[in-house]
Amino acid sequence: MKALLLIAHGSRRQRSNDEVIALAEKLKTECAEHYDIVQAAFLELADTLIADGIENCVRDGARQITVLPYFLNSGRHVTEDIPHDVDAVRPNFPDVEIQIAQHIGASTAMIDMLKATAVNAV
């Protein structure tokens, strides 16, 4: 089974975290052909944290997990913190393949999305 774990920063404002959880729910529907499990997790400040999110996926049967950072910039969180948290739990699940996808800000479609928003606003 394949799992997708959407990782956001996490906020003290629960409404922000709920937006991410709702996004993961939508993504679950959209990616049903490709992923059996789609869940949200957070780097800090909110439940579920990355390690717990990975553990939940494995417990639900995942043997391939794709971690997708919902971050705009390739800052420390993307380049260091998320890989660190993922690497910390890898030894616990030697039979599970865990990979980190590119952060969403690196998507080539970002410029099109910004353009659409900018043009609609004129």
Added chain:
Amino acid sequence: MKALLLIAHGSRRQRSNDEVIALAEKLKTECAEHYDIVQAAFLELADTLIADGIENCVRDGARQITVLPYFLNSGRHVTEDIPHDVDAVRPNFPDVEIQIAQHIGASTAMIDMLKATAVNAV
């Protein structure tokens, strides 16, 4: 003249800020038919700050300015801090129309972009 001001949070890590500035440069090319001026500005921690960004646009001849928040969640920065900074400078430029577009995380295309990244990673 119309200006687009792409607003990111701002980081102590200059490379992150440079990514936003590079994105604004790309957006300038993409939106040339719709905006005469396209620049990046930051909420905090980095130059140019929002107030200075707006002032620069006006000095360059802008009479309509669209502020585009490059933020994923509708947290305090989007709902309070950016509007606060924009409202603070409005009285200085009574002849300039300044509007705030929806933050990029609210784009309906976000789910498609996430799906594309997730599916490419499988």
